[in-house]
Amino acid sequence: NAGVTQTPKFRVLKTGQSMTLLCAQDMNHEYMYWYRQDPGMGLRLIHYSVGEGTTAKGEVPDGYNVSRLKKQNFLLGLESAAPSQTSVYFCASTSPPGLRTYEQYFGPGTRLTVT
Amino acid sequence: AQRVTQPEKLLSVFKGAPVELKCNYSYSGSPELFWYVQYSRQRLQLLLRHISRESIKGFTADLNKGETSFHLKKPFAQEEDSAMYYCALRPSSGSARQLTFGSGTQLTVLP
Numbered sequence: 001n002a003g004v005t006q007t008p009k010f011r012v013l014k015t016g017q018s019m020t021l022l023c024a025q026d027m028n029h030e031y032m033y034w035y036r037q038d039p040g041m042g043l044r045l046i047h048y049s050v051g052e053g054t055t056a057k058g059e060v061p062d063g064y065n066v067s068r069l070k071k072q073n074f075l076l077g078l079e080s081a082a083p084s085q086t087s088v089y090f091c092a093s094t095s096p097p098g099l100r101t102y103e104q105y106f107g108p109g110t111r112l113t114v115t
Numbered sequence: 116a117q118r119v120t121q122p123e124k125l126l127s128v129f130k131g132a133p134v135e136l137k138c139n140y141s142y143s144g145s146p147e148l149f150w151y152v153q154y155s156r157q158r159l160q161l162l163l164r165h166i167s168r169e170s171i172k173g174f175t176a177d178l179n180k181g182e183t184s185f186h187l188k189k190p191f192a193q194e195e196d197s198a199m200y201y202c203a204l205r206p207s208s209g210s211a212r213q214l215t216f217g218s219g220t221q222l223t224v225l226p
Contacts, residue, residue, distance in 0.1 A: 004158075033213065040124060042201060042218035043159075058213070090159065102147065102205060104214060106159040 002026055004107035006091050012113045013081040021076040021110050023091030031094045032074040033058075033104065034066060036087040043090065049074055050096075081114045088112070117142040119204050121217035128192050129225050136187040136220045138176075138202030147205040148178055148185040149214070154198045162187075162200070172196070192224045 007022040023032065030051050035043040045058030049068040063085060065077045074093075078085060088111050092104040118141045128134045140146060150162040163171045165178040165185060176187045185202060202217040 035216075040218055042119075042121075043216040045213055045215075048213055092159075102149075102164065103161045108158045 004091055004093055004105050006089075006107040006110050008110060009108065010111050012115065013078075014115055015082060017081050018077070018079050019081065019112075020078075021089055021091075021112075023074045023076070023093075023107055024072055025074075025091075025093040025105070026072060027093060027095075027105065028071070029093035029095050029105070030071070031096065032068065033092045034064070034074065034076045035090045035092065036060065036085075037090060037109070038087050046076065046089075081112075083114045086112060086114045117146065117204050117206055117215050119202050119215050119217035121200075121202055121220050123220045124218070125221050125223070127223045127225060130194055131191050134189050134192040134196070134222065134224075136200050136202075136222065138185045138187065138217060140183050140185065140202075140204050142183075142204060142206060144207040145180075146207060148176070149203045149205070150174070150176055150185075150187050151201045151203055151216075152198050153201070159201070192222075194224045194226060197222055197224045 004025045033048040034046040037043050044060045046064050047066040049055045052071040055066045067075045088109050090109050091107040094104045120139045148165040151159050152162040153159045174189045178185050199219050199221050201219045203214040
């Protein structure tokens, strides 16, 4: 049981290049999330999905797109990377739970540098 | 909209000393509060949730609705407690009820 995995672990992009980050979970979770982590800013929600085929914007969605074609996968795309998108990206998943059991499970992160 | 504030970016204490990581929130409803921890080179993981009223690794946190706070406390810090700590709030209503995180506190426990 791998939990939440992310691909790749590291990436360096030039400004204007595109890339896709892959998140996969094997816990049959309905909800999935993409965050970015920046020093002094904590984790900020980029996009999320409450089920296969659905996506919604979070706090900082500009410059990113997402897709959830399969329940276990949540893709984050950067169409034209900018230096401001240099960050560590975390994926998380959870089931719609009862009050006492809510927990988001996080992936190991992807460190992206845009030069 | 909800907001979570962790006023200390960095906090250093000596081993065996008490430690308190502060968390304040603003939310008009009745929130769920959590503490997540990220040890060096590890992924973010849940430490404790207020609804469970549990003690994990010696840490406790009490929700104070009057002061809108959820401070994390441990009476005797250990070196292995050194990590980044995030306070998070989940609203009681809304479609996805996603978490809002504070900016984090980097705790260093000195030998």
